[in-house]
Amino acid sequence: MPPLEHLPDAVGGIATRALYKRIGDFLFAQAMAPTPANYALAYAVLTDPAGDLAKSIAARTDGGVRLSQRDLDELGLRAERAAAAGQDAEPDKVELLAARAQSQMDGFTDVVVRMHSHTRDFGRELIASADAIERSRVEQGSSRLFVDDVARITSAMIGRVREAEHQLEDARHEAEELRQALEEARGDALSDPLTGLPNRRAFEQAFAERLAAGRNPCVAVCDVDxxxxxxxxxxxAVGDRVLRAVAATLADACPDHLVARHGGEEFAVLFDGDLAQAIAAIDVARATMARRRLRVRESDELIGTVTFSTGISASNHAERLEQVFERADALLYAAKAAGRDRIFSDAETAI
Incomplete structure (x- = not known):
């Protein structure tokens, strides 16, 4: 893992650094000048590897062929259109969700206000109805008119109760829609779109929750070799498939723990068990991945063995995530330096 990815970055952290590096690698591999237009093209391809633009470039560069100037001109125009569409579409999605939640909240507030008003009026009508029944009983005794009055008043009360029930159901429905909208927004903010795993933010939140609960989790940092x-x-595009394969392997080997994509080709796992359990689970994933022989789907070309190295560190009481992660990251560097495809832990032993 290049040291560049661990330099402080106020803009976006390790993930942003990794993206910068991937864009640079792309431009260099295609002998493209670092112009704004070429940067926009590389950015569009790398941030949407499953998109039409990325697929078009993959087809044109199949077999190691570099993009021609004509290709660059055509693809650059498409990248500009894709970027413009993305800038328009993404805020719309966020704004639409926010507007939807706000609308539902307003509707819920209106229902509550109406319910309060109806409840107040209903209470007054109950008092008035009770008084009317008592007067009718005194004036008419057990006559037919008294029975009719009781039936009429009772029917009116039942109608108001049913109206209140409908309004409560409306309020419940509005609240459920709002909950789902907010849950959707929260899910989008805490997941990695490429792998479907929790992202760095979700990992940090999970560690903070465990710390608040008085637990001392272990942190594993894994980086694809x-x-x-x-x-x-x-x-x-193939690189992204490799990342998804590693993500799935880690998730399968660590079903009871939080596996997150921390950024770039780096994954982090939060273990609730002790260090030995963490090492055992990661070693299962490491060995499974090392046995696989991945191939390019389109050409059946052998990619070869894909491995990853890992550093694992156990947290101490009330220790911040930054401290634990720094130790695990240093152990990851040691595992890389020792030959890769291995695990280094706090015990400074390699597996």
């Missing part, structure tokens, strides 16, 4: 070589040889 020689990932740049995979991207350079096979393209970023």
């Amino acid at each position: 020689h990932f740049k070589a995979v991207n350079d040889r096979f393209g970023h």
Whole structure:
């Protein structure tokens, strides 16, 4: 893992640094000048590897062919259109969700206000109805008119009760829609779109929750070995598939723990068990991944063995995530330096 990805970055952290590096690698591999237009093209391809633009570039560069100037001119125009569409579409999605939630909240407030008004009026009518029944009983005794009055008043009360029930159901429905909208927004903010795993923010929140609960979790930092070589040889679309394969392998081996994509080719796992359990689970994932022989889907070309290295550290009482992660990251560097495809833990032993 290049040291550049661990330099402080006020803009977006490790993930942003990784994106900068991938854009630079893309431009260099295609012998493209670092112009704004070429940067926009690379950005559009790398941030939407499953999009039409990325697929078009993959098809044109199949077999190691570089993009021609004509290709760059045509693709650059498409990148500008895609960027413009993305700038328009993404805020719309967020704004639409916010507007929807606000509208539902306003509607819920209106229902509550109406319910309060109806409840107040209903109380007054109950008092008036009770008085009317008592007067009718005194004046008419057990006559037919008294029975009719009781039936009429009772029917009116039942009608008001049913109206109140309908309004309560409306309020419940509005509240449920609002809950779902907010849950959708929260899910989007805490998941990685490429792998479907929780993202860095979700990982940090989960660690904070465990710390608040008085627990001392273990943190594993995993980084795919020689990932740049995979991207350079096979393209970023294949690289993304490799990341999804590693993500799935880690998730399968650690079903009771939080597996997150921390950024770039780096994953983080939050273990609730002790260090030995964390090491055992990661080693299952490491061995499983090392046995696989991945191939390019379109050409059946052998990608070869894909491995990852890991550093694992156990947190101490009330220790911040930054401290634990720094130790795990240093152990990851040691695992890389020792030959990769291995695990280093606080015990400074390799597996």
